[in-house]
Amino acid sequence: MSNFEDQLWSQLVRERxxxxxxxxxxxAALGSSVTAxxxxxxxxxxxxxxxxxxxxxxxxxxxxxxGVFALTSSSPAFAVTKNPDGTVAITLxxxxxxxxLNQKLAQDGVPVTAVPISTSCSATGAITNLSxxxxxxxxxxxxxxxxxxxxxxxxxxxxxxGVLGASQTASGQIxxxxxxxxxxxxxxxxxxxxxxxxxxxxxxxxRQGRDRAASR
Amino acid sequence: MCNDVGGxxxxxxxxxxxHSVDSIPSTVxxxxxxxxxxxxxxxxxxxxxxxxxxxxxxxxxxxxxxxLTSEVFLQALASLDSYDPDRGSAxxxxxxxxxxxxxxxxxxxxxxxxxxxxxxAHRQLGDDEIEDIATRIDxxxxxxxxxxxxxxxxxxxxxxxELVDLTGLEPREAASVLGISAGALRVxxxxxxxRLGKPQENR
Numbered sequence: 001m002s003n004f005e006d007q008l009w010s011q012l013v014r015e016r017x018x019x020x021x022x023x024x025x026x027x028a029a030l031g032s033s034v035t036a037x038x039x040x041x042x043x044x045x046x047x048x049x050x051x052x053x054x055x056x057x058x059x060x061x062x063x064x065x066x067g068v069f070a071l072t073s074s075s076p077a078f079a080v081t082k083n084p085d086g087t088v089a090i091t092l093x094x095x096x097x098x099x100x101l102n103q104k105l106a107q108d109g110v111p112v113t114a115v116p117i118s119t120s121c122s123a124t125g126a127i128t129n130l131s132x133x134x135x136x137x138x139x140x141x142x143x144x145x146x147x148x149x150x151x152x153x154x155x156x157x158x159x160x161x162g163v164l165g166a167s168q169t170a171s172g173q174i175x176x177x178x179x180x181x182x183x184x185x186x187x188x189x190x191x192x193x194x195x196x197x198x199x200x201x202x203x204x205x206x207r208q209g210r211d212r213a214a215s216r
Numbered sequence: 217m218c219n220d221v222g223g224x225x226x227x228x229x230x231x232x233x234x235h236s237v238d239s240i241p242s243t244v245x246x247x248x249x250x251x252x253x254x255x256x257x258x259x260x261x262x263x264x265x266x267x268x269x270x271x272x273x274x275x276x277x278x279x280x281x282x283x284l285t286s287e288v289f290l291q292a293l294a295s296l297d298s299y300d301p302d303r304g305s306a307x308x309x310x311x312x313x314x315x316x317x318x319x320x321x322x323x324x325x326x327x328x329x330x331x332x333x334x335x336x337a338h339r340q341l342g343d344d345e346i347e348d349i350a351t352r353i354d355x356x357x358x359x360x361x362x363x364x365x366x367x368x369x370x371x372x373x374x375x376x377x378e379l380v381d382l383t384g385l386e387p388r389e390a391a392s393v394l395g396i397s398a399g400a401l402r403v404x405x406x407x408x409x410x411r412l413g414k415p416q417e418n419r
Contacts, residue, residue: 012293019296021251030299
């Protein structure tokens with residue numbers, strides 16, 4: 001501990017010690033928070049990181065990020081949550097629920113269409129290349145409270161729609177990718193034209209996301 | 217970000233009572249209290265470094281960094297009742313105070329008033345303390361340059377980046393400090409990192 005910090009602490013004790021002693025519950029909570037906020041121990045194995053996709057490699061620029069969710073047979077298939085700040089959190093755990101997810105997105109006025117990613121899809125030409133600056137922002141969180149893909153619809157350029165691509169890995173995980181395009185949105189995306197880059201930034205653990213994916 | 221007040225070596229004009237270093241009790245360098253004070257000391261010592269670093273990124277004058285750091289903990293002590301663990305982390309609560317203290321300072325500076333007027337416990341630093349904080353200011357030079365280079369970002373993006381990437385808060389803590397959802401924080405963080413060409417981190 002530095003000289004300044006020691007001196008300041010001594011002064012606080014001398015001049016404000018009474019305030020500390022007058023609020024034992026609050027000080028106890030603050031003291032115990034230090035232990036609580038130390039580097040967290042993860043509750044489960046981390047799934048592989050999702051990939052950021054680049055348009056130049058795909059002809060699908062604007063694909064901004066991806067999230068990975070593990071599947072369970074008991075988990076709700078999807079959830080769409082509109083945040084007060086206008087962002088929309090989306091989770092998905094079953095590709096068969098894409099139609100229902102789209103229905104929910106339309107019902108909520110979210111200009112995003114969820115489509116499957118497959119090796120046989122040939123309908124990728126409608127995706128419009130976008131600059132990096134105008135790429136819609138996506139956040140896929142690994143935090144316990146935010147295991148969702150979050151989309152900011154306000155960042156989708158006027159006259160375009162968002163496209164949420166979903167695929168299932170061999171291990172059963174759902175991978176989500178987001179971009180935007182001039183409508184109409186394609187019915188699918190071709191996985192062969194979707195190339196991960198090293199610019200990875202999102203992580204999503206499946207269990208918490210599944211547990212909270214309750215608003216069908 | 218408001219401008220620094222005073223250059224290195226200048227003494228900021230203050231109206232608070234100053235105590236000489238000699239008046240400080242010699243009980244320093246370890247836990248000096250028990251009970252509630254000891255609990256607060258744990259919290260203080262876990263956070264005083266990042267709080268002073270926050271101000272060291274903004275100020276080049278050690279006395280001002282010390283005053284603002286002191287003010288944060290004085291305000292924290294005065295508002296202990298406002299801390300509710302159910303509403304967020306203690307560190308998030310503290311950094312809410314940090315940002316408020318900085319905003320108050322900037323407001324006073326913008327009005328041409330004395331930068332610090334409410335520090336009941338303000339005291340003039342000793343030479344060793346000045347050297348201590350000057351070292352912190354130097355250590356934050358790179359971060360300070362980064363902050364200056366972030367002018368293209370929105371205030372919210374800059375704040376998100378600083379709280380998470382420079383201060384070390386968890387995104388959910390930074391979201392609490394900024395009064396936005398964790399999802400929105402991540403959007404801002406992602407956008408800011410992308411604009412700066414900064415590799416995305418998994419947090």
